[in-house]
Amino acid sequence: MRKLFGTDGIRGVANLDPMTSEMAMQLGRAAAHIFMRRAGRHQIVIGKDTRVSGYMLESALTSGICSMGVDVLLVGPMPTPAIAFLTRSLRADAGVVISASHNPYQDNGIKFFSSDGFKLPDDVEARIEQLIVSNEISHLRPTADLIGKAYRIDDADGRYIEFTKRSLPRDLDFQGMKLVIDCANGAAYKVAPAILRELGAKIEVIGNKPDGMNINAGCGAVHPEQLQEVVLRQQADIGIALDGDADRAIFVCEKGTIIDGDHIMAALGLDLHRNGLLSKQTLVGTVMSNFGLELSMSKAGIQLVRTPVGDRYLLERMQAEGYNFGGEQSGHFIFLDHNTTGDGLISALQVLSLMKRTKQPLSELAKAMTAVPQVLLNVKVARKPDLTSIPDVAKAIRDSEQNLNGSGRVLVRYSGTEPLLRIMVEGEQAGVIQGVAERLAAVVRTHLG
Secondary structure, eight states, rough: SSSSSSSTBBEETTTSSSSSSSHHHHHHHHHHHHHHHHSSEEEEEEEEEEEHHHHHHHHHHHHHTEEEEETEEEEEOHHHHHHHHHHHHHOEEEEEEOOOOTSSSTTEEEEEEESOOBBOOOHOOOOOHHHHHHHHTOOOOOOOGGOEEEEEEHHHHHHHHHHHHTTTTTTOTTTTTEEEEEOTTTTTTTTHHHHHHHTTTEEEEEEEOOSSSOTTTOOOOTTTTTHHHHHHHHHHEEEEEETSSSOEEEEEEESEEEEEEEHHHHHHHHHHHTTOSSSEEEEEEETSSHHHHHHHHHHHHHHHHEOOOSSSHHHHHHHHHHHOOOEESOOEEEEEOOSSOHHHHHHHHHHHHHHHHOOOOOHHHHGGGGOOOEEEEEOOOOOOOGGSHHHHHHHHHHHHHHHHTTSEEEEEEEEEESSSSEEEEEEEEEHEEEEEHHHHHHHHHHHOE
């Protein structure tokens, strides 16, 4: 059982265990030891978002890494996907991001990328934990000129800006388009406006004045209400909201309506398919992707495969089976032809490119799929046994699926943090799925309530 790493690195309240300076220094030492796999000097890139606690954790990580004889390349506030790219570009042994993504400023987190720009597999994270708990590297203390150094990389912004622009054809720009970009007072507050301006768009920028404490505060992908208002007031063609570390993007159409990730995936997936660029004619979604996405893709000859919720599970499936595009309702999109992790700015450029090439507004492109009705019920449970071990519950789930007869789906799963069983039923007829969900919930209450 891992104690430090969750589904996306380590996260918690800054200056409380495990997000302390002491733990950050130990993580730095352990990671440096893990990634020293070649001859010569070693380098690890460190980037962060705009949280005030980033200074504390950055210094501690740097100290730990240098104490193992590894050099540190500091890039300052930069998007998580920029660190994945810079780790590869700078030929570094690893990359570290100090960010709690969409969480409030009191929190912070630490996540690692390997030299190829991918997040670490479970076994490597487990090894880092083991090194910390066992103290087996406490005796490793390089001295004199073997101690690592820290360098500031001054052109990191420019490198990432050029990298994102290369995801578009050279002859494509956004002249004549009016955009609003909300940077969430986070990691992309400098690079996002620069990228869009260099591509010729007329932009209005909000959420670009970080003070260490206003990241995600009433702005960004978590709170797109302000963006909706500005899009309407400015009569903009589109609004783009990034989250604190800019690995995901939420879009607002010209009518001020939020277009969720499923509709964005449908539009982009169909475009890739039409142009022969969708690997294996397959789109990768999650168990929470609306059944309407599956229906619309099926009509176009595209397969939708589903993974558990979380971009790491999307990526694992994409790498294992050779797919190149996937995403979530929440705005995480992975374009493996362009980057090794979710990238909110590359996602934004792909959406803008589709609008420019097709000369269609986002509200029209979003019609690529029609969301089917969805019912969500949370049932309190006293225990969490395997559902297949309770015959009546297992039968009720099978019966529910049979009642939908291919026109919908049933998803039943326990909450990871609360004493709840979550029941989701989707289908084309609202009355039918409501009845299916309530009957299933009644059976669960009888046996687990």
